[in-house]
Amino acid sequence: MKNGFLTGLFVWAICLLNAQPQVRIIPKPVSLQQQEGVFLFDKSVQVQAPVARKDVMGVVNYFTNAVKQVSGNTLPVKTAVSGKTIRFHIEPTADVGTEGYRLLVTPAYIEIRAGKPAGLFYAVQSLLQTLPAIRTNQVLQIPCMTITDAPRFKWRGMMLDVSRHFFSPELVKEFIDLLASYKMNTFHWHLADGAGWRIEIKKYPKLTGLAAWRVDDWGKSWDWSQVRFNADRSKATYGGFYTQEQVKEIVAYAAARQVTIVPEIEMPGHSEAAMAAYPEYSCLPHKHSFQESGDFYGKDVHPNYCAGNDSAFIFLQNILKEVMALFPSQYIHVGGDEVDKTSWKQCARCQQRMKTEGLKNEEELQSYFIHRMEKFLIAHQRKLIGWDEILEGGLAPQATVMSWRGESGGIKAAQMNHDVVMSPTGPLYFDYYQGDPETEPLAFGGFNTLKRVYNYEPIPAALNKSQAAHILGAQANLWTEQISSHEHVEYMILPRMPALAEVLWSAKESRNWSDFNQRLQPHLEGFEQRGLRYSKGNFKVDI
Ligand code: TNX
Numbered sequence: 001m002k003n004g005f006l007t008g009l010f011v012w013a014i015c016l017l018n019a020q021p022q023v024r025i026i027p028k029p030v031s032l033q034q035q036e037g038v039f040l041f042d043k044s045v046q047v048q049a050p051v052a053r054k055d056v057m058g059v060v061n062y063f064t065n066a067v068k069q070v071s072g073n074t075l076p077v078k079t080a081v082s083g084k085t086i087r088f089h090i091e092p093t094a095d096v097g098t099e100g101y102r103l104l105v106t107p108a109y110i111e112i113r114a115g116k117p118a119g120l121f122y123a124v125q126s127l128l129q130t131l132p133a134i135r136t137n138q139v140l141q142i143p144c145m146t147i148t149d150a151p152r153f154k155w156r157g158m159m160l161d162v163s164r165h166f167f168s169p170e171l172v173k174e175f176i177d178l179l180a181s182y183k184m185n186t187f188h189w190h191l192a193d194g195a196g197w198r199i200e201i202k203k204y205p206k207l208t209g210l211a212a213w214r215v216d217d218w219g220k221s222w223d224w225s226q227v228r229f230n231a232d233r234s235k236a237t238y239g240g241f242y243t244q245e246q247v248k249e250i251v252a253y254a255a256a257r258q259v260t261i262v263p264e265i266e267m268p269g270h271s272e273a274a275m276a277a278y279p280e281y282s283c284l285p286h287k288h289s290f291q292e293s294g295d296f297y298g299k300d301v302h303p304n305y306c307a308g309n310d311s312a313f314i315f316l317q318n319i320l321k322e323v324m325a326l327f328p329s330q331y332i333h334v335g336g337d338e339v340d341k342t343s344w345k346q347c348a349r350c351q352q353r354m355k356t357e358g359l360k361n362e363e364e365l366q367s368y369f370i371h372r373m374e375k376f377l378i379a380h381q382r383k384l385i386g387w388d389e390i391l392e393g394g395l396a397p398q399a400t401v402m403s404w405r406g407e408s409g410g411i412k413a414a415q416m417n418h419d420v421v422m423s424p425t426g427p428l429y430f431d432y433y434q435g436d437p438e439t440e441p442l443a444f445g446g447f448n449t450l451k452r453v454y455n456y457e458p459i460p461a462a463l464n465k466s467q468a469a470h471i472l473g474a475q476a477n478l479w480t481e482q483i484s485s486h487e488h489v490e491y492m493i494l495p496r497m498p499a500l501a502e503v504l505w506s507a508k509e510s511r512n513w514s515d516f517n518q519r520l521q522p523h524l525e526g527f528e529q530r531g532l533r534y535s536k537g538n539f540k541v542d543i
Contacts, residue, residue: 021143024519025129026498027183027505029149037107041067041140042084047077049088055117058256060088063124070132071140086110088120099185099258100150103127105142118258122149122183129181133526153458155421156504157186157262157475158430158497163193163273165484166212166240173253175489180257182501187254188262188333188475191242194272194302195227198241199263201322204315206277213239214273229276247326255328262385263327266335267316268305268369275303281312283347302340307369308349317376324380331400334373336386339366359393367393374399385421388413404477407460414463414470422474427452428500430492431479435537441491442482450538454499454513476500487533494527494534495520 023034049060057077063086064075075086087109094102094113101119103126104111112123126149130142158179160172167175176187191199197211215228216238230236242250254261271282279285282303305312320332341362344350350365359365366389374384374396385400388409395401400419403410410420425432425446432446458474478492502516527534 023130023143023145024522025126026516026519026523027502028510028516028519029126029147030507030510031146031148033146035106035144035146037144038141039105039107039110039144041071041073041142044084045075046081046083046085047075047088048079048081048085049077050090051077051079053090056088056090056120059117059120059124062121062256063127066124066128067131067140070135072135084108087112089113090117090120091115094119096148096150099154101126101147103145103147103149105144105146107144110142118185119150121180121258123147125181125183129523133529151183151505152507153471153473153504155186155473155475156184156501157188157421157473158184158493158500159188159190159264159423159475159477160489161190161193161478161480162198163190163196163480165480166196166198166238167480167486167489168240169242169246169250171486171489172250174486175493176250176254176257176259178490178493178497180259182498183505184497184501185258185260186262186473186475187259188264188477190264190266190479192265192274193270194266196239196241197273197277199247199265199323200241200243201319202244203318203322204278207274207319208241209277211273211277212241213237227272229273244322244326251327260329261327262329262331262333263323264333264335265316265319265323266337267373268307268336268366269302269339270335270337271305272303274305278315279303281305281309281315283308283343283350301342301346304339304341304343305369306347306349307344307365308347308351308353313372316373320373320376321380324382330383331385332377332382333385333402334370334377334390336366336370336390337388337404339389341366361393363393365393366390367396370399371396400472402475410471411460411462414467417467417470419470419472421472422458423477427456428474428476429479430476430496431482433537434492434496434535435541439540440535440537441488443492444479444482448496449541449543450496450499451513451541451543453496454503454511454516456500456503457508458503473504474500491533491535494532495524495538496535498523 050056060077068074091113092115094115096119098116099118101114101123103123112120114120126147127142131140160175179187197207201207210229210231213236215230215236251261275282283306344362344365354365357368359368370390377384385402388401388403388405390399391409391412401409401413402421402423404423406424410422413420427448429446429448431444432448433440433443434449459468459471483489
């Protein structure tokens with residue numbers, strides 16, 4: 001009797017396991033209960049949605065396209081249907097914030113409820129993670145479950161540097177797709193740096209005519225002094241830029257995936273490319289003309305925008321006007337990092353500016369520079385964000401700080417009641433190694449394993465509750481000095497980006513490294529099936 005009962009229990013358990021593959025969603029939902037049974041996508045399934053609402057229909061179409069990709073079937077969408085349905089509801093009473101959602105999957109219907117389209121979109125991502133990664137001929141099924149979910153942080157980001165190497169619009173879209181599939185919502189697009197200018201600015205055609213193209217000796221050395229721009233395109237063999245039309249398309253593509261693009265135009269340093277094209281806005285124009293020498297800027301002095309020259313500010317503001325017209329983002333990133341102050345020290349106009357403004361040193365001149373840009377951005381209803389060097393010499397009144405040299409800049413800013421995005425080199429620089437350097441592709445340096453990324457906590461213990469509220473979230477940065485191919489970009493962000501997504505979305509107490517590893521397995525299989533490159537080096541080290 002006892003034996004029979006145990007055998008029965010065993011058989012029942014096996015059936016249950018067979019019938020219900022365990023749901024393995026990343027980032028882990030705040031609350032998920034899996035129930036017995038599945039919702040089967042038989043021929044009768046229809047979608048019910050408020051078809052007059054464009055914003056909701058964007059999400060619904062995204063969902064039906066995704067289902068079509070893995071099954072070949074097109075789900076009909078109607079305002080009211082009976083029978084087997086997948087229902088999309090927007091209701092302010094859903095009570096899950098602006099990005100949260102409630103999801104109920106039963107054998108008879110699927111119901112998604114959210115206060116905003118973003119929540120519906122994230123519910124869709126949870127559903128899609130339970131479907132096959134690629135086209136199959138099997139009838140699709142989703143395990144029965146109840147989810148209530150909402151993110152912990154509002155800035156869930158990744159940065160891509162397209163200056164050191166240029167990446168096609170297709171790669172940028174794929175990057176955005178990957179972010180969206182893990183419920184990340186911010187794409188920081190590093191569009192201008194010393195090694196190349198990448199966005200069309202109609203008023204200043206030399207930025208793309210000249211500063212987007214270089215003699216590609218980058219491969220021999222990634223010493224920036226080796227980068228040479230050249231007016232003669234036959235000699236400038238490497239480069240590229242995004243036209244304004246392409247930018248608009250990418251911005252819309254991201255918006256349809258609930259991703260905001262924060263554009264970055266570096267100033268006052270990291271400006272070599274722009275200075276090659278428009279040396280008149282640097283302090284030492286004779287040194288920075290691309291025509292004069294092979295190395296377009298002296299190895300001893302990096303050019304900056306001239307802080308003593310009003311026309312340099314006007315130049316940048318005209319650029320930002322075009323940038324703002326393309327990007328609806330509330331935040332505009334102005335860089336601000338690693339400013340070599342030598343050229344300002346040697347510049348009579350900068351020294352004069354310091355006198356008239358009562359500035360004690362070049363750090364204060366840098367602060368003056370950023371203050372002036374902030375005023376301009378605020379006048380255009382935008383917010384300034386910059387790397388943590390913008391703290392030096394005095395932080396602009398409403399600036400948001402992106403803390404990269406560890407967390408100390410972020411801590412300081414939060415203590416001054418400024419908003420902060422955490423992005424410390426350890427562990428959030430994804431240009432660093434993720435496994436044994438002996439077996440990984442050449443990386444910038446450093447060592448940021450999957451486990452270290454997973455265990456990252458964006459809120460420093462040093463902050464009290466009200467200061468902690470200034471931590472908007474975090475982001476990882478993919479600098480591309482060493483990365484030139486589409487495949488290599490995938491490789492560096494997978495699987496670390498999903499780990500970061502869980503840090504930023506899931507409840508702190510629910511994070512568990514071994515549980516994450518288990519949930520990651522089907523995602524890795526999905527990467528394989530979809531031909532996405534990812535590093536396996538993470539699994540050979542346990543630090
Ligand atoms: C520092 S992070 C930089 C970048 C480099 C990166 C390499 C930051 C604001 N500046 O210009 O690409 O290190 O990891």
